[in-house]
Amino acid sequence: MAGIDRSLVRALPLFEKLSDLEIDRMLARATLRRVLPGEAVFEQGQKATQFFLLLHGRLKVTQVTADGQQIIVRMVHPGDIFGFAKALQREDYPGTPTAAAESVVICWPTEVWGMFVEQNPHLAVNAMQSIGQRLQEAHTRIREMATEEVERRVAHAVLRLIDQAGKKEATGIRIDFPISRQDIAEMTGTTLHTVSRILSAWEAKGLVKGGRQKLLVRDAAGLQILAEGLTS
Amino acid sequence: MAGIDRSLVRALPLFEKLSDLEIDRMLARATLRRVLPGEAVFEQGQKATQFFLLLHGRLKVTQVTADGQQIIVRMVHPGDIFGFAKALQREDYPGTPTAAAESVVICWPTEVWGMFVEQNPHLAVNAMQSIGQRLQEAHTRIREMATEEVERRVAHAVLRLIDQAGKKEATGIRIDFPISRQDIAEMTGTTLHTVSRILSAWEAKGLVKGGRQKLLVRDAAGLQILAEGLTS
DNA sequence: CACTTTCGTTGCGCCAAAACAAAGACCTCG
DNA sequence: CGAGGTCTTTGTTTTGGCGCAACGAAAGTG
Numbered sequence: 326m327a328g329i330d331r332s333l334v335r336a337l338p339l340f341e342k343l344s345d346l347e348i349d350r351m352l353a354r355a356t357l358r359r360v361l362p363g364e365a366v367f368e369q370g371q372k373a374t375q376f377f378l379l380l381h382g383r384l385k386v387t388q389v390t391a392d393g394q395q396i397i398v399r400m401v402h403p404g405d406i407f408g409f410a411k412a413l414q415r416e417d418y419p420g421t422p423t424a425a426a427e428s429v430v431i432c433w434p435t436e437v438w439g440m441f442v443e444q445n446p447h448l449a450v451n452a453m454q455s456i457g458q459r460l461q462e463a464h465t466r467i468r469e470m471a472t473e474e475v476e477r478r479v480a481h482a483v484l485r486l487i488d489q490a491g492k493k494e495a496t497g498i499r500i501d502f503p504i505s506r507q508d509i510a511e512m513t514g515t516t517l518h519t520v521s522r523i524l525s526a527w528e529a530k531g532l533v534k535g536g537r538q539k540l541l542v543r544d545a546a547g548l549q550i551l552a553e554g555l556t557s
Numbered sequence: 558m559a560g561i562d563r564s565l566v567r568a569l570p571l572f573e574k575l576s577d578l579e580i581d582r583m584l585a586r587a588t589l590r591r592v593l594p595g596e597a598v599f600e601q602g603q604k605a606t607q608f609f610l611l612l613h614g615r616l617k618v619t620q621v622t623a624d625g626q627q628i629i630v631r632m633v634h635p636g637d638i639f640g641f642a643k644a645l646q647r648e649d650y651p652g653t654p655t656a657a658a659e660s661v662v663i664c665w666p667t668e669v670w671g672m673f674v675e676q677n678p679h680l681a682v683n684a685m686q687s688i689g690q691r692l693q694e695a696h697t698r699i700r701e702m703a704t705e706e707v708e709r710r711v712a713h714a715v716l717r718l719i720d721q722a723g724k725k726e727a728t729g730i731r732i733d734f735p736i737s738r739q740d741i742a743e744m745t746g747t748t749l750h751t752v753s754r755i756l757s758a759w760e761a762k763g764l765v766k767g768g769r770q771k772l773l774v775r776d777a778a779g780l781q782i783l784a785e786g787l788t789s
Numbered sequence: 790c791a792c793t794t795t796c797g798t799t800g801c802g803c804c805a806a807a808a809c810a811a812a813g814a815c816c817t818c819g
Numbered sequence: 820c821g822a823g824g825t826c827t828t829t830g831t832t833t834t835g836g837c838g839c840a841a842c843g844a845a846a847g848t849g
Contacts (some may be wrong), residue, residue: 388696392786394704398696412689419693442682446674449681456688457644461651463695464620464630470702471746472626475836506797514703519836521798537796537845554624707806737826751806753828769815769826 337404342447360424369421373410375432382428383502386420397511426502478513480552503538569636574679592656601653605642607664614660615734618652629743658734710745712784735770
């Protein structure tokens with residue numbers, strides 16, 4: 326293994342306040358892995374032997390319920406850590422991260438985490454902030470699911486997507502990876518039928534432009550108004 | 558201030574692997590505060606100047622949406638840290654923790670957290686595990702809200718309550734603090750009317766015994782079956 | 790290029806649960 | 820102990836959005 330170049334990760338929040346030397350020491354224990362679209366990095370329920378950092382690409386983390394229903398727990402964006410079962414006090418992975426686009430991940434054995442933290446408390450602080458951020462997001466989603474109707478939830482989900490993975494184009498903002506109606510449904514706790522209806526209605530109003538596995542937001546401000554529920 | 562006795566906190570997970578000396582040093586910066594039922598420790602939106610540890614009692618953390626709806630984000634049990642905005646990368650408190658029963662909390666100024674962590678990485682690790690646990694719970698709730706119908710959600714919520722705050726009695730397990738139908742509704746994303754109907758139905762089946770601000774679970778196993786959705 | 794598979798759209802009936810409404814139970818406090 | 824508040828129960832009406840179903844369109848496959 327030729328080693329991973331420090332410049333790839335230097336700027337990530339996780340490595341903030343770490344010295345070059347310390348980063349190199351971590352990277353020395355890491356391996357790189359390429360993940361093809363549709364491929365899973367690991368499977369829900371497997372013993373957690375590694376934790377990961379997404380370098381490039383996009384993953385969706387799904388959970389399957391006992392009765393076979395699937396939901397998307399979160400999206401993983403470049404720079405995020407995932408599969409971090411250690412922090413969750415778990416032995417097994419709680420979900421399955423599947424590549425939505427071709428991705429590259431860094432892998433560490435779980436055992437090295439304790440060692441890294443002993444050597445540098447900043448790492449623990451940075452990781453905690455990342456997890457804290459996710460907790461925040463989770464609470465936001467809980468609040469939305471508890472109080473909002475489907476259309477507003479979908480609006481929020483789409484806004485979040487263009488925020489985290491939006492790419493400006495001539496006619497609007499495109500979601501930068503393949504995403505289906507089914508995916509949006511699994512993110513918002515509804516059915517693909519309902520999502521399809523909603524997106525069709527939005528397209529008729531000129532808010533978005535749909536397509537197979539594609540979504541272009543023409544009028545983010547308009548969506549925002551819908552999300553706030555000011556239309557009544 | 559006479560100082561807080563170490564024995565009160567020695568056994569808590571947050572202080573695991575810390576020496577007596579280190580705990581004393583932390584307690585030296587802390588103050589105690591008593592919170593009466595109905596009183597809030599702080600208010601949503603306030604600048605986060607302190608973080609807290611619940612020593613005794615029970616708190617419910619609520620968030621209010623822009624349009625005035627309220628939801629219960631989580632319950633705080635003895636030994637839990639809360640108001641930990643630092644970890645969430647926030648300046649203000651995201652929710653309001655209100656005492657459900659008379660409570661005692663330990664308060665620290667937010668600034669001291671960084672100092673404590675520098676001195677002992679274990680503290681960061683312990684705190685991260687606490688937050689990780691909460692993230693787990695949040696994901697569980699999201700999955701429930703997305704896939705389950707109201708009755709199962711309520712069953713799950715009640716089971717979680719007797720797990721975290723259950724007290725064995727002759728005829729069953731009692732929830733150890735005053736809790737209203739409204740509270741349960743706000744925990745499960747429904748209305749108090751629906752919760753009332755569900756509990757009445759359960760009472761008719763002998764699963765629970767209700768009362769004003771009270772709930773006694775007679776048959777936890779029966780509830781579990783409902784929660785799993787095996788009845789169909 | 791036909792064949793298959795996957796993904797998206799749309800119409801319709803139905804039901805869980807919310808909204809609306811009203812009355813009853815229990816607690817507190819002057 | 821009576822008045823007013825809070826909490827709970829129960830009935831009726833209304834509706835959002837799910838389940839079912841069928842069709843259309845695009846992408847992949849041999």
